[in-house]
């Protein structure tokens with residue numbers, strides 16, 4: 001991120017959101033809303049004085065998933081680029097009660113600006129890459145895994161707990177501040193489970209093994225890996241699995257159901273060990289849930305905004321799973337990372353590189369090849385019903401005004417010649433080039449006149 005922030009040909013718009021997208025490959029126009037952070041980015045040096053002096057404290061830190069606290073003016077996460085704080089208007093004493101302004105008084109650069117408003121910038125771009133990522137499964141919807149009980153954490157919560165910049169400075173501690181002596185890590189929470197998501201989230205086995213390794217390294221606690229199938233599919237991953245076994249983690253291959261309850265001040269994990277066929281009960285101090293990856297809650301809205309599709313699970317769809325894995329149905333829009341489906345960081349980075357290369361390739365060539373067979377709408381015959389516009393899977397038809405009436409017009413740069421509009425047009429105004437009725441009859445006649453072999 002630091003290199004991106006410093007690159008002379010990259011303009012980084014942080015704390016911003018895309019509001020509108022129009023145009024097509026080579027000619028996109030993107031309207032971006034820059035949200036007010038109430039800090040002037042060009043004046044702020046990131047010294048942290050404002051954060052230190054801010055009296056509004058004890059606000060749950062979103063990045064630490066509520067395990068730690070933050071001030072009203074804060075850096076959203078450690079090593080943020082740019083290193084400029086943001087003021088949370090909802091918790092700021094000045095915005096609430098009209099007095100305070102401590103951050104402004106102590107800022108040595110006069111960078112605090114309470115008057116900042118939303119700003120809109122319009123970008124003209126040739127290609128777009130979407131890399132909007134995923135959401136962790138909302139485990140509060142799952143009853144039997146014990147989430148909500150003290151010391152039952154999701155995978156991401158544990159990531160923050162064991163991170164050196166996290167709320168405990170990297171120490172694995174229970175709610176009462178003591179170190180756990182035993183931890184159970186439950187795999188496949190919300191993945192490969194008919195009740196939640198049937199797909200495999202692909203990263204949970206490996207991050208669960210990573211947790212076991214880190215726990216062993218930092219606490220010496222007994223670790224139980226309660227798994228279903230071990231999916232150590234990547235380079236060096238199987239070897240890492242063996243290493244964690246050798247470090248002393250105990251592996252229990254469980255059946256479908258697993259239950260976590262509280263008993264005598266401990267957590268009780270009940271599952272069936274499918275190797276022995278017996279029910280096991282583990283009394284542990286901490287439970288980590290290997291929560292899966294789900295599409296972002298706004299994935300559908302983002303897909304509609306950019307005119308791309310989502311699959312049945314809700315992740316963005318690629319044009320072809322093998323031959324066009326970073327392209328989308330809309331020319332010039334590419335996808336990379338977990339927005340396309342669950343994947344780990346190496347796969348995300350590889351896909352991001354491929355998406356960047358594909359986007360650059362288009363820019364470098366400077367031209368796009370049109371489909372040989374595209375649709376054409378006879379504007380004199382068009383009734384302006386707009387049915388074709390709603391049906392076009394490529395957003396290739398626009399509604400334009402012609403001599404005071406509205407008609408549909410095909411953008412040939414976007415049309416893929418699927419023929420949906422031709423089939424749907426009640427007025428018979430839409431045809432496919434090379435495939436009008438006269439041409440098809442001529443082809444049939446020609447075929448029938450050919451000598452029989």
Ligand SMILES: Cc1cc2nc3c(=O)[nH]c(=O)nc-3n(C[C@H](O)[C@H](O)[C@H](O)COP(=O)(O)OP(=O)(O)OC[C@H]3O[C@@H](n4cnc5c(N)ncnc54)[C@H](O)[C@@H]3O)c2cc1C
Nearest residue numbers: 131132133134155156203207337338339343344345346348
């Ligand atoms: C508990 C846990 C532990 C893991 N541990 C590992 C590990 O050890 N090793 C490993 O390889 N993988 C690990 N993973 C997987 C890893 O998190 C993903 O592979 C990786 O985060 C995917 O990167 P991404 O950039 O596609 O998505 P994300 O990391 O989700 O990043 C997407 C970014 O896009 C931003 N964004 C979203 N929508 C918008 C929008 N509309 N406008 C602007 N910005 C937007 C988001 O704020 C976010 O910053 C783990 C996953 C979990 C759940």
